[in-house]
Amino acid sequence: MHTSIENLLNDQIKYEAQASMQYLAMASWADSKGFSGVANFFYSQSEEERLHMTKLVKFVNERGGNVIIPALDLPSDTFASLPSLFEKFLSSEIFVTEQINKIIFECLDKKDYNVHNFMQWYVTEQLEEEATARTLLDKLNIIGDDKSGYYLFDRDIETFAAAEGNA
Ligand SMILES: [Fe+2]
Numbered sequence: 001m002h003t004s005i006e007n008l009l010n011d012q013i014k015y016e017a018q019a020s021m022q023y024l025a026m027a028s029w030a031d032s033k034g035f036s037g038v039a040n041f042f043y044s045q046s047e048e049e050r051l052h053m054t055k056l057v058k059f060v061n062e063r064g065g066n067v068i069i070p071a072l073d074l075p076s077d078t079f080a081s082l083p084s085l086f087e088k089f090l091s092s093e094i095f096v097t098e099q100i101n102k103i104i105f106e107c108l109d110k111k112d113y114n115v116h117n118f119m120q121w122y123v124t125e126q127l128e129e130e131a132t133a134r135t136l137l138d139k140l141n142i143i144g145d146d147k148s149g150y151y152l153f154d155r156d157i158e159t160f161a162a163a164e165g166n167a
C-alpha cells in the first residue's frame with residue numbers, strides 16, 4: 001500500500017475513534033440531563049463509530065500495512081442545549097465525510113482501486129449519517145424553545161433515526 005494512503009487510513013482510524021468518544025460524551029451529557037432517548041441514540045452511535053474504527057484496523061492489517069492506534073483529543077462534554085448537541089453531531093459527521101473524500105481522492109491519484117473499493121462502504125455510511133443528523137436538527141429547529149417539544153423529541157428520536165435507516 002502506498003505510504004500516503006496508509007497514513008490517511010491511520011488518520012481515519014483516529015477520526016472514527018474520536019467520533020466514538022465524542023458520541024459517548026454526548027450520550028453521557030444527555031443521560032445526566034434526563035434525555036434517555038437521546039442518550040440511547042448517542043450510546044449506539046458511539047458503538048457504531050467504534051466498529052468503523054475496528055473495520056479500518058482490520059483492513060490495514062489485511063493489506064500488510066502498519067496500524068498505529070492513536071492517542072485521542074479530549075471530547076467536548078458541555079453543551080448549551082439539545083440543538084447545540086445535534087449541531088456538534090452534524091459538524092462531526094461533515095468533518096468525517098471530508099476526510100473520507102480525501103482518502104478517495106488519494107486512492108484515485110495513486111490508482112489503488114482496492115482501497116477505493118473498500119472505502120465505498122464509508123461513503124454510503126456518511127451519506128446516511130449526515131442525513132440523520134440533518135433530519136434531527138430540522139426537527140429541533142421546528143420545536144424551537146418548547147420544553148414539551150424536547151420531551152416528545154426525546155421520546156421519538158429512535159423512530160426518527162430508524163426512518164433514516166440508522167437506528
Ligand atoms: Fe464513522
Ligand SMILES: [Fe+2]
Nearest residue numbers: 019049093129
Ligand atoms: Fe458517523
